[in-house]
Amino acid sequence: MHRAFDSGRSLLIGGRWEAAAQTMEVINPWSGEALGAVACADAGHVERAVASAVRGAEAMRALATGERSRILHAAAAALEGDAERFAAAITAETGKPIRSARREVARAVNTLRLSAEEAVRLAGETIAFDSFPGGEARSGHYVYEPVGVIAAITPFNDPLNLVCHKLGPAFAAGNAVVLKPAEQAPLVAIMLARLLLAAGLPAEALCLLTGRGGDFGDALTAHPDVAMVSFTGGAKVGEAICRAAGIKRLAMELGGNGPVIVMDDADIEKAAAACVSGAFGAAGQNCIGVQRIYVHDAVHDAFADALVAATAALRVGDPTDDETDIGPMIGGAEAERILAWTEEAVARGATLLAGGERAGTLMRPTLLADVADDARVACHEAFGPVVSLFRFTDLDAAIDAANRADYAIHAAIFTESLRTARRVAGRLRAAGVMINDSTDYRLDAMPFGGAGRGNMGREGVRFAAREMSQTKVICFHDA
Known part of the structure; x- marks a missing residue:
């Protein structure tokens, strides 16, 4: 893999790629080679990224479900067409054997396609208000609406597909995302972000912050304009996120045995x-x-x-x-x-x-x-x-x-x-x-998550899209 990110311009904020005062190298775990340098975000970058994502959430909310679906289908097609380059990048930054990396790319394509399909399926239903005395003159329904800005934090072991499992359902449901990819493997996430923007994603719907989680993680998860945190990783980090996040929606996959x-x-x-x-x-x-x-x-x-x-x-x-x-x-x-x-x-x-x-x-x-x-x-x-x-x-x-x-x-x-x-x-x-x-x-496509102490929400495209949505009841009093 060539050194495509030596400039360190790996922070995506407001639709523009930016550098930072500090950088960190991404190391190939097999060869020890430095693959490139990425910017290290700080709390100031978090403020700007979340502000951008708030605007991006409004743009996504206004976007027709068919357009959300089109963007995700276009991204899936572009990823499929560039599969070998993405697989090579996965192998370079994680050490995953190339055959396994190719399977991950194929799964990621499927995850994006499932998300595209879910964008036009995420619909409510009518409510029988007249099922209880006093409701005879009422009619209505409920719909699903996006929660707003989602902070997504992903691990290194599936650096492409697990990012797609955050972004795909979030965009299908009409949200904006601030993505923090794994410190050890951020390059594939950067590649995917470029692909999504090229597919037509609104410029501020996705912000990406690279660097060390300890430097800005609390600022991101605790931010009052972040409506939900979706995290995949270890239990200790999950507990720290819960303490920092406060009262907001949390979805976590915290490992297993x-x-x-x-x-x-x-x-x-x-x-x-x-x-x-x-x-x-x-x-x-x-x-x-x-x-x-x-x-x-x-x-x-x-x-x-x-x-x-x-x-x-x-x-x-x-x-x-x-x-x-x-x-x-x-x-x-x-x-x-x-x-x-x-x-x-x-x-x-x-x-x-x-x-x-x-x-x-x-x-x-x-x-x-x-x-x-x-x-x-x-x-x-x-x-x-x-x-x-x-x-x-x-x-x-x-x-x-x-x-x-x-x-x-x-x-x-x-x-x-x-x-x-x-x-x-x-x-x-x-x-x-x-x-x-x-x-x-x-x-x-199946529901996926933890049991016991690790039971905090579900992934799997259909289920994650609902986790990233909230219902709104609309009731007409006809009397």
Whole structure:
């Protein structure tokens, strides 16, 4: 990827790209190369960006739903036509293997198209005011209106599609957005913003602030003219946002610790392949990735063998190589953290079945067995390429163990029994339960979010558009 952003003009305010007094480099986690420099926003930039977005919200509110739809369809078509460049940029700034990056671009195109379709579907309905005595002379309906200015904060692991999941529904519903992309991976968001403006988005409907969240995050989330904060990231940052934001609408996806149950009647080879894919894709930096696998005692050893074999078959290394399955983590500190958690688990009695080795930002896919329930690798979100296996004989105990984590998004079960699948799906405390599939499966049209402590709203285009809207009742008294 060429050094397209060395000028540091990466702040989009009022439809113009601006520089700042300070800049920060964006580093390729595989090569260590500096890809370019972006501007570091401050509280002053927040004031100007939000003021611009307030004007942009009025422009979006006045825009016909058909025009909102047209802009989003045009952006989707432009992204599809430029897919390879966007995929290369994703790989460069995140280390995601190029095949996975191409899939992310395809998903982002779909997310924008779903948003375009939702723009003309977001409609209210009539209300039967005469259903209760006293309402006979009344008639009316409700409509959905935009909330106004939305602050959107996104992570590095899906730097294009997760931005589309914020922007697409927001624009479909008629809002303006101040976007703060991940510090580690802002370049794809800049590319997308340019594409949206070229597609006809009103100039002030999107502001983009790059830099360090600690420098201006509170100013953005606490701003009284920001009507809603939509955040995807870690729980600690989410808590800080809640404290700063005050009384306004919040939508947050705060991570997970994906559990999988493998029953004794499961297709072992299929289950192992799905778990390996779900655990190690994006180097495990995935909020719905497989992290804990509870395996019935009768098939535990056979499943473990299949899991080790499937893991050994993964090709680890250069993310620009079409044959690579697993690339680097986002940085050396994150790889070192996963290694430390692994070594801690082994020191406490866990058995290392595969991996457990680090080279710079590259952490080899790691499998552990006999892990202590309270080891960090088991009870916290790992967000890295490490999986823990647990043996069970009693299904109820396995379900209770699977439900132990504070944060949950998806869970999964592998079984050939419909009765067992329904029973377990009903008891697993997660926002989604995948049957004979990895926790990693997500369709961009489906509702998506957390359960337990992480339950703060839903994404998925249709559902996010409603989160980003408010109802208005219009009632006529005809008497």
